Amino acid sequence: MxxxxxxxxxxxxxxxxxxxxxxxxxxxxxxxxxxxxxxxxxxxxxxKETGFPQDELFRFTVLTFGKDRELSQQFELDEAMLRNIPGVINAVTTNAVPLSGSGSSSSFRLKPSPEESESVNAAYYFADEHALETFGVKLIEGRNFLPEDVRITNTIENAPNVAIVSKAFAEAMFPDEPALGKNFYYFGDKPLKIIGIVDTMLSPWPRSSRPPENTILVPMINPGMYQHIMVRTQAGERAAIMRQMEDVMLDAYNKRVIINIEALDQVKQDYxxxxxxxxxxxxxxxxxxxxxxxxxxxxxxxxxxxxxxxxxxxxxxxxxxxxxxxxxxxxxxxxxxxxxxxxxxxxxxxxxxxxxxxxxxxxxxxxxxxxxxxxxxxxxxxxxxxxxxxxxxxxxxxxxxxx
Amino acid sequence: MLKMQKINKVYQTEMVQTHALRDFSLEVNEGEFIAVTGPSGSGKTTFLNIAGMLETFTDGEYELDGVRVGGLNDNQRADLRNQKIGFIFQGFNLIPDLNLYENVEVPLRYRGIKTAERKRRIERCLEQVGLGSRAKHLPQQLSGGQQQRVAIARALAGEPRFLLADEPTGNLDSLMARQVMELLEQINRDGATIVMVTHDPELARRAPRNIQIVDGQMADFTLYQGAAEHAVAMEA
Structure with a gap:
């Protein structure tokens, strides 16, 4: 047929x-x-869910050339000033901007050196106790940082000993047991105790072949001439606040340059x-x-x-x-x-x-x-x-x- | 077998109306061998097309083996063609991509005949036309006369009661033409009714009955008796 x-x-x-x-x-x-x-x-x-309320967040970079201010204090003054701007929910100084393609990552060990140990690669954000609210990530276990957890330092010796980790990192590092309260290690033998677990919080490289879900918040500020600041605003007020950002920052201290004022969704779009x-x-x-x-x-x-x-x-x-x-x-x-x-x-x-x-x-x-x-x-x-x-x-x- | 009464065929274009057949009537009895002759453009091919249900007619009555053709739809005409009529074309019309076996098989497939029965019929028909050993050859590997014999085998495979031959020797040299004509005469002696359209008066004379079409109308009836003697005379 x-x-x-x-x-x-x-x-x-x-x-x-x-x-x-x-x-x-x-x-x-x-x-x-x-x-x-x-x-x-x-x-x-x-x-893919990034964990960040991208339409409420923006970032900018501060390049300080003035030598007459103590940088370790200036960032706290800046954060406080930013939080007082009507429409701002919170602000935080950080070493890396989420979803931007630029940041830091490391391998974190289950056991201290020189013991043989499993390790998990993760991106890390240095920030203080305002990070959770500013980033808008959801704490699902444990607690936020307390002010006394935060270290303002440039040295490993003074590095903090607690961390908040993403759920993905917690599951990767401790696949068979609850991660909260457990220690893991960085800089070889420096312990970090997990005090909180957040839901999704992507790394600065969401397209990376290394799992971008593996992230860590470390309560530390590394003061320097080059700082990233993340600001979270009320919905719909971000654009207006971004427009005045350079002026308010320079009004607070004018021996510096404010660059890269950019909405987080635009940052992601560029990435x-x-x-x-x-x-x-x-x-x-x-x-x-x-x-x-x-x-x-x-x-x-x-x-x-x-x-x-x-x-x-x-x-x-x-x-x-x-x-x-x-x-x-x-x-x-x-x-x-x-x-x-x-x-x-x-x-x-x-x-x-x-x-x-x-x-x-x-x-x-x-x-x-x-x-x-x-x-x-x-x-x-x-x-x-x-x-x-x-x-x-x-x-x-x-x-x-x-x- | 075939009965046409007052058949008209009009080709209509925007400017011109052409009467290809006018009040054409013909009755062909079972077992007859009829040659249809006429000048170019006289309506021979139109008659053949209508007789073979390849074309519809404008008006009139046409009955083939007891079936009134006028009221049939396209599928019914296709089925009736397949079951009742074997076609032999001037240009052989073999399908170049199919070998001889597959060419002869074409009408049998459309009839839904089972594989074993198809094989039996194809082999018998190819043997009958003397090409049984060349079943796997392609048409282009054969001479014109051999190709026409394949076309005859294809026409016979369906065991039709009625063969329509359109200038069956038109593309052949005289020797091949005579062989093909002898084959047709043999098929007729075996019981098939044959209507052959030809422009060749010599060939037409070999048929017991001649019809001449001129300007779409029957021009003459000529009944030749003793065709066998005539064939002998031609060969001599």
Whole structure:
């Protein structure tokens, strides 16, 4: 009924067009399945919860050149002044700006050096007891820092001995037991006791292959000429407060420069700019490839019909119904397409493995190959329907004419 | 077998109305071998197309083997063509990408005949036309006469009661033409009804009954008796 064998034999005998189409379908399947997986991965990433109320936060950087102020006191004066601005919820001095692509990370050990120990990599934020409220992250266990927990220091000896960690870090460091109250170690043998656990709090590198969920808050201020300040405002008041930030900071002390006044969602947007660009390019590539393949199939079928006009008329004369002619072209296309999809699916998996190695992207989910293959199959069949219907309308009387 | 009464076929364009057949009536009995002749543009091909249900007619009555063709839809006409009629075309109309076996198989597939029965019929028909050993060859590997014999095998495979031949020797040299004509005569002797359109008067004379179409109308009836003697005379 489907004439599979004669169609297959006929394809084998005149195979150039079929092979070209098959390769086109294979390439489309391989590229589109990987590209759509990468796009999905990016969309997932862009929609990922960061833990920060990004539309309420902004950051700026203070470059102090004046020598007549004690920096270890100035940051507290600045924070206090900022908290008094109407509309400001809280403000904190920190060593790193979340989601900005710039910060610090380290490996933290389960046991002190020189003991053999598991270690977990995590980004760390130095900040005082205002960090939790300013960052807007949710404390799910334990407590916030107390003022006496906070160390203002430049030396390891005076480094604090407590920390608030993210839930992800706690689970990574202590997978089989509750983390609260446990110690872990930094700078080799310096213990940090977990006094609080927050829900999601991403690192400054949300796109990193190292888990960006692994983060630590350390109650420490490292006073310097170059400081980041994070400010959280009431919703809707951020823009107005950002506009006056340079003036109020310079009014408080003018021997310094205020730069990089930037909303946190803009910071994230800048960090993601290359990803968004790549995603758009991939979408364009998918659209172009799919369109070219569909047009290729449409064109090849049209060409085959014009080349086989007499043959189609003869088939009709010999008893083919219109539906037989449509089915013939659909089966012929399906056979080429299935061959292309088979090669394309294998290529997609191989390409996915290579991309994973080259660009550290997650392993291709095979369901993407399957869905892409189904979509390509449906698209090619749709591309054939119109020319096949046209072929079916060729009059059987063409068989007796000289064409 | 075939009964046409006052068949008209009008081709209508925006500017011109062309009467290809006018009040054309013909009755063909079972087992007859009829040659249809006429000058170019006389309506021979239109008659063949209507007789073979490849085209519809404008008005009139046409009955094929007891079935009134006028009221049939496209699918019914396709099925009736497949079951009742074997076509032999001037240009052979073999499908170049299919081998001889697969070419002969085409009408049988459309009839839904099972594989084993198809195989039996194809092998028998190819043997009948002397090409049993070349089933796996492609049409382009054969001479014109051999290709036409394959086309005849294809027409016979469906075991039709009615063969329509459109200039079956038109593309062949005289030797090949004679072989094909002898094959058709043999098929007719075996019981098939044949209507052959030809412009070749010599060939037409070999058919027991001749019809001439001029300007879409029946021009003449000529009944030749003793076709066998005539064939002998031609060969001599």
């Amino acid at each position: 489907f004439e599979i064998k004669p169609i297959f034999n006929a394809l084998c005998r005149s195979k150039v067009g079929a092979i070209l189409l098959l390769l086109q379908i294979a390439i489309t399947t391989a590229v589109v399945s990987n590209a759509s997986f990468i796009i999905y991965d990016h969309v997932q990433y862009l929609n 993601d700019a290359s990803d968004v660009l790549m995603m758009r390019m991939l979408i364009v590539i998918i659209l172009v490839l799919v369109s070219v393949t569909a047009l290729g199939i449409f064109g090849l079928t049209q060409f085959n019909i014009s080349k086989r006009t007499k043959q189609i008329g003869t088939r009709r004369a010999l008893g083919a119904r219109k539906s037989d002619i449509i089915r013939y072209f659909l089966v012929e296309n399906a056979m080429v397409c299935l061959g292309g999809l088979f090669i394309g699916s294998i290529s997609a998996v191989l390409l996915g493995t290579q991309l994973m190695q080259w660009y550290s992207i997650p392993a291709l989910d095979n369901s993407y190959v399957a869905v892409t293959a189904l979509a390509v199959f449906a698209m090619t069949m749709l591309a054939v329907v119109v020319p096949a219907k046209r072929a079916a309308n060729i009059s059987p009387s063409i068989a007796t004419r000289t064409v």
